[in-house]
Amino acid sequence: MSATIEILTQLHRSNGQFVRLDLPAAELAELQQLGYSIEAHPHLGYRLVAGPDRLMADDLRARLQTKIIGREILVFEETTSTNDVVERLARSQVQEGLVVFAESQTKGRGRHGRAWASPRGKGLWFSVLLRPKFPLPRLTVAASVAVARVAGQAARIKWPNDVTLDGRKLAGILTETRQATAILGIGLNVNCRAEDFPADLRPLVTSLPCADRPGLAAQVLTELDALYVQAATDFPAITAEWARLCTTLGKQIAVQIGDRRIDGHAQALDEDGALLIRRDTGQIERVLGADLVVERT
Numbered sequence: 001m002s003a004t005i006e007i008l009t010q011l012h013r014s015n016g017q018f019v020r021l022d023l024p025a026a027e028l029a030e031l032q033q034l035g036y037s038i039e040a041h042p043h044l045g046y047r048l049v050a051g052p053d054r055l056m057a058d059d060l061r062a063r064l065q066t067k068i069i070g071r072e073i074l075v076f077e078e079t080t081s082t083n084d085v086v087e088r089l090a091r092s093q094v095q096e097g098l099v100v101f102a103e104s105q106t107k108g109r110g111r112h113g114r115a116w117a118s119p120r121g122k123g124l125w126f127s128v129l130l131r132p133k134f135p136l137p138r139l140t141v142a143a144s145v146a147v148a149r150v151a152g153q154a155a156r157i158k159w160p161n162d163v164t165l166d167g168r169k170l171a172g173i174l175t176e177t178r179q180a181t182a183i184l185g186i187g188l189n190v191n192c193r194a195e196d197f198p199a200d201l202r203p204l205v206t207s208l209p210c211a212d213r214p215g216l217a218a219q220v221l222t223e224l225d226a227l228y229v230q231a232a233t234d235f236p237a238i239t240a241e242w243a244r245l246c247t248t249l250g251k252q253i254a255v256q257i258g259d260r261r262i263d264g265h266a267q268a269l270d271e272d273g274a275l276l277i278r279r280d281t282g283q284i285e286r287v288l289g290a291d292l293v294v295e296r297t
């Protein structure tokens with residue numbers, strides 16, 4: 001662990017309280033230069049008052065105690081799409097758990113080739129390289145639960161993988177695969193304003209206000225790590241939580257997959273993470289994703 005990560009770890013873990021640290025003046029000046037506000041006391045040591053509203057790899061590492069996710073973290077000021085960066089890195093033997101954040105994306109993309117607005121210094125736009133040893137759809141289910149947990153009590157999940165607040169989209173998940181590698185891309189709107197989104201999307205989207213965006217990023221990674229481990233060992237516990245949060249279950253829905261339409265009752269998730277839809281005929285359809293989902297009343 002680098003000296004900077006060590007110091008930041010101690011400062012973060014002391015939760016705003018003073019902590020005795022061996023903090024050379026040059027190192028303190030460097031942290032202050034980065035935007036950390038640190039109070040020094042002759043007897044009590046140092047206290048982190050506030051950190052910069054910037055994602056920084058060392059800072060994020062220092063906040064984490066995860067098993068897999070975040071073992072390595074990269075932060076780009078700007079990139080095309082963090083999913084593309086992870087895809088390139090996946091070709092070399094990078095270990096799973098690598099997380100790539102971008103403060104802005106010029107070609108952020110959503111599902112079905114849609115563009116994903118990724119304004120600079122707002123939101124959490126990131127991708128994780130994983131090699132899951134369980135059915136892939138479980139990953140998206142686990143990820144949506146992780147995001148919903150940190151988004152607070154009012155957050156809900158709309159199948160297949162939107163996290164919503166008051167019926168508006170707060171976060172989206174784009175999982176892509178390259179051989180045995182999964183690229184889990186997550187976009188979570190934080191501190192965004194209406195002008196940050198294309199005009200036609202404004203009535204449909206929302207954003208989480210947050211005074212500590214790096215802290216929120218660390219929380220998402222922490223929840224994701226716990227749920228990633230649990231997805232292999234106890235997926236039913238995750239589906240139970242997902243079902244409590246999901247607004248699609250129990251509804252009559254119509255899903256469009258290519259030129260195929262399925263009408264029926266959204267019943268449950270199966271052990272792979274696929275949605276089971278009961279048609280009016282009683283027949284059960286197993287669906288992994290759809291081009292269009294319409295709730296029927």
Ligand code: BTN
Pocket residue numbers: 080081082083105107108109110111112114116118124125126127162171172173174185186187188
């Ligand atoms: C969706 O709901 O359509 C999925 C949106 C996924 C957006 C994230 S932002 C980070 C990562 N990089 C991308 O280009 N897309 C995902």
